[in-house]
Amino acid sequence: WWDNNKHRMKNWHLSGSCKYAAKTAILFLKMLGCGGMLEELQTMEDPTIENQRAIYNKYKSRVMMAAKLGQTGINALIGCVGVPQRQYGMYDDSATFLPDLLDYICNDTVLFQNNYFYSSYLADGWTEECCLRYLKKEHFSDAISRADRVR
16 A cells, blocks of 8 residues: 555655745754754764764754744744644743754654654654654554545
8 A cells, every 4th residue: 555655645744834844944954054963863873862962962052043043933923834822822931942842852852763753854754763653564554454544
């Protein structure tokens, strides 16, 4: 089924308005000198949290600068991407949401090993090791048995 329906899953993570936010964020990070960090994270020989933190700490000041500038844009445009202000306001301090999020992602999850959500944006897709559960080989039979539910 997957081989015959690759077109259904290609770049699914970049569907809707998310693709614009993701592509803008990645471009923004690269423009502010964080492209090397993204490349180092993707090509880590030993993808451990300790190695990821070391890479992140080399670029942390640039990442935080990007996050603070990005936060200003988010606060101004959050309603345009479909997030209700009431929902966005659930976070305690909307002035530090993005810096806190990036700090958490880089310090507490191994991006290209167990964080299929963010890694799909950074690597422009999923890998066999880091993807949605139903895309993994061991769950293939579940996906096939439920394929009739997909429209």
